[in-house]
Amino acid sequence: MAANAVPKVLTIAGTDPSGGAGIQGDLKTFSALGAYGMTVVTALVAQTTTGVTGIHEVPAAFVAQQLDTLLTDVPADAVKIGMLGDADLIKAVAAALDTYRPPHVVLDPVMVAKSGDRLLPADAVSELRRTLLPRADLITPNLPEAADLLGEPQASGLPEMHAQAARLRALGARQVLLKGGHLDGDTCVDVLATPEGTIELAAPRVPTRNTHGTGCTLSSAIAALRPRHDDWPSAVRAAKDYLTQALRAADSLGVGHGHGPVHHFHNAW
Ligand SMILES: Nc1ncnc2c1ncn2[C@@H]1O[C@H](COP(=O)(O)OP(=O)(O)O)[C@@H](O)[C@H]1O
Ligand SMILES: Cc1ncc(COP(=O)(O)O)c(N)n1
Numbered sequence: 001m002a003a004n005a006v007p008k009v010l011t012i013a014g015t016d017p018s019g020g021a022g023i024q025g026d027l028k029t030f031s032a033l034g035a036y037g038m039t040v041v042t043a044l045v046a047q048t049t050t051g052v053t054g055i056h057e058v059p060a061a062f063v064a065q066q067l068d069t070l071l072t073d074v075p076a077d078a079v080k081i082g083m084l085g086d087a088d089l090i091k092a093v094a095a096a097l098d099t100y101r102p103p104h105v106v107l108d109p110v111m112v113a114k115s116g117d118r119l120l121p122a123d124a125v126s127e128l129r130r131t132l133l134p135r136a137d138l139i140t141p142n143l144p145e146a147a148d149l150l151g152e153p154q155a156s157g158l159p160e161m162h163a164q165a166a167r168l169r170a171l172g173a174r175q176v177l178l179k180g181g182h183l184d185g186d187t188c189v190d191v192l193a194t195p196e197g198t199i200e201l202a203a204p205r206v207p208t209r210n211t212h213g214t215g216c217t218l219s220s221a222i223a224a225l226r227p228r229h230d231d232w233p234s235a236v237r238a239a240k241d242y243l244t245q246a247l248r249a250a251d252s253l254g255v256g257h258g259h260g261p262v263h264h265f266h267n268a269w
Pocket of ligand 1: 141142143179180181182188189190203204205206207208211213214215216218240243244247
C-alpha cells in the first residue's frame with residue numbers, strides 16, 4: 001500500500017443498535033482513524049448498554065455471499081473479525097480468507113458481551129480454535145476468552161499472561177495480544193507475543209464504568225492502523241493509546257443506563 005493511500009478496512013461482525021460495540025463501533029473507529037470502513041454482517045443483535053435480548057443470525061451461505069460480492073470488487077488492506085455466532089459462520093469466514101488472502105487479519109475471539117450475555121455458543125469454541133486461529137495474523141482475547149481457548153483457568157497476573165500468550169501462539173495464531181483489562185490495578189497491561197519476542201503494553205486505567213465496546217474498538221483500531229505501521233507492536237501501541245483516549249471521553253457521552261460506550265471524537269471540525 002502506498003504510504004499516502006487510505007487503507008480499506010473490513011469488519012466481519014455482529015451489530016449493536018446502541019452504537020458502541022460490534023459493526024457500529026468498528027466503523028466509528030475506522031473513520032476516526034482515517035481508514036475507509038467496509039462491513040460484512042454476521043448477526044443482528046438486539047442489545048444495548050444493559051444487555052442482549054436476542055440474536056438473529058445471518059445464514060453462513062449469505063455471509064459467504066457478502067464476502068464474495070465485496071472482495072471481488074474491493075480488496076481489503078486489513079480485516080477485523082468479531083462476533084461469529086456458530087461453527088458454520090466460522091467455516092464460511094475461513095474459506096473466504098483462504099480465497100482472498102487479505103493482509104493483516106485481526107481476530108477478536110468474541111465470546112461474551114460486557115453484560116455477561118454469550119455471543120458464541122460454548123460448542124463453537126473448538127471450531128474457532130481449530131479453524132480460525134491458524135488463519136489469524138493477530139488474535140486479541142481478553143482473559144476469559146484466552147482461558148476458554150486454552151481450556152485452562154483464567155490468568156491472575158502477568159507471569160501467567162505471558163505463559164498463556166505463548167501457548168496461544170502454539171495453537172497457530174502468529175501474534176497474540178492478551179488483554180489484561182479484567183485484572184485490578186491502576187494500569188491496564190496487555191501482553192503482545194510475536195515471533196520476535198513478547199512485550200508488555202501498559203496504559204493508565206481510566207476510572208469509568210463506560211467500557212462497552214473497548215475490545216471491539218481496540219481490535220478495529222489495530223486493523224485500521226496496521227497498514228500504515230511497520231510492525232504489529234507499533235500499530236498495537238498506537239491503537240491502545242487511541243482506546244485510552246476514547247475511554248477518557250466516554251463519561252461525557254451519557255448513553256444508556258448500563259455500561260455506556262467509549263467515545264470517538266474528531267477535533268478537526
Ligand atoms: N478502564 C480502563 N482504562 C484503560 N484501559 C482499559 C480499561 N478497561 C480496559 N482497558 C483496555 O481495553 C482493552 C480491552 O479490555 P479488556 O477488558 O481486557 O477486553 P474486553 O473489552 O474484550 O473484555 C485492553 O487494552 C485493556 O487493557
Ligand atoms: C456484536 C457484538 N460484538 C462484540 C461485542 C463485545 O463487546 P465488547 O467490546 O464490549 O467486549 C458486543 N457486545 N456485540
